[in-house]
Amino acid sequence: MIDDERDLHERLEAAFEAITPRSAPIDGAVRRGRAIRVWRRAAVAAGAAAVVAIGVFAVPALLHSPATPGPVAPGGSSTVTVQAPGPHSAPGTIALGTINGQRWQFIAGGKLSGAGYSNAQDFTTSGPAFGGDAGSQPGTALAVYGAAPVSFLELTCGPVQIYYGAVQADVTYVAVRLDNGTVLTLHPVAVHGVRAVAFAIPVGAGITEVTAYSRPGEIAAAIPFNDPSGMADFGVWLKPGQHGLARASGRIGSGTFHGSAWSATAYLGPWGICFQFPAGVACVLDGVSVDSGATILTSGELSVAAGGAPASTALVIVYQPDGASTTLRPVTVGGQKLFAFQLRTGPNRLSWTDYDSSGAVVGSMPG
């Protein structure tokens, strides 16, 4: 039997090595890929315009008011539905529904392991709403991250954006308000040891607010940061009556890596603090102080980290894991002292110390 398999491997190797593919059509793939991205950006721009309109006319409604939904600017014309799986749904189904009458279904598979996978899970999309791109793909594993009632993650499949996440034990249902006024009601289902919810919307469709409810009533609501790539990023959740941060943004760090410039920008708002890094957007998790640790995103060999410091901080000395130290001047954005730097090696043993203008230590990480 072993001989058979080795023999088969060698013969397959010989058969496939005999194929000489034409030179890689890299420019063609990049050109087509860019065209798709431009289309997506156009869809995002339509959503962003709606958000600006809300900002102008509903300035700045930072006090979260439960059960009193305000006026919502008209967004896309898509008709979106979602429902919980029925008794005949495939095992692992979190949710199903329609987008403009076309069906979709989202199914959680098992955890992925092996080379290259860390904290990944297999997910399957099916239905015509995905435009022929349905299938299985890896995504971040379902789990409760931080203190958020719903730990939302996202996947893109063709023209559809899927948001999925594990919910805390007391969550009985979740209401999602889209920028066109549609309200989706999500009911958690038990899959692979967690309770989870999911919904699907067209790429670029805006999410105005998500509210989690328990049996007694509202737990908290999240107003996501709609980032430039069309994703909604979830940070803090506001309990009824709780104030959020005022909207502000500013560049908090920049540099060069292998001759290419990079920069990091902080976006503050009712979502908390989100950072636009070269590799994408990451938000400070609910229940986590920006002063208490670094938010890091890696793209290839470039890792950029962002952190915060107390208000009196004038200088931050960052001690890199490789022993080097870097002196930074934090930038004030929306009243927060923030900074970003390039991480020279992995995040282990990263630390920093915050100093005020007199040279006194006013903070440190780890604290």
Place this chain on the structure above:
Amino acid sequence: MNAQLDGEFREFMSARWPVMVRLAYGLTGDQGHAEDVAQAAFTRAYVSWPRVKRSGDPEAYVRQIVVNQNRNRFRKHRVAERLTSSPPESGVVGVARTDATREYDERSALITALQRLGPRQRAVIVLRYWMDLTEQETAVALNCSVGTVKSQASRALATLRQDTELVDGGFQ
């Protein structure tokens, strides 16, 4: 996408293009289709490249897209490929067989035998016995259970062992 990410994608595609074309060739049996499938897969990877990079295993991501793209191709094109009552001529009669032509015939026989397998059995053979993926990695790529991979592999191997053209070629 910034210049660095763009450069990373180009480097990745340049390095992995031949492997993905050969994977697609094993699934389709047609080099032209294989190159189309591979190019579509890399295009999709480019669209989401920051996210694909973050997944930690870009090759596994593209591999999965190749398998899925091929499945989509079958859905889209299955009516375009017609069965005929008489099979096309499969060889040249009356030509002395050199070592080179013998190797060519053996390779052709294997590719033809692969195409006689069902799509899932064919994919299991290519992923498991050419790419050397584990059963679990194969299951992820095919979106099925490890048990299905085992059973499909077993059936496919049995079918290949009984294929008379392959027996003549030495796989027994």
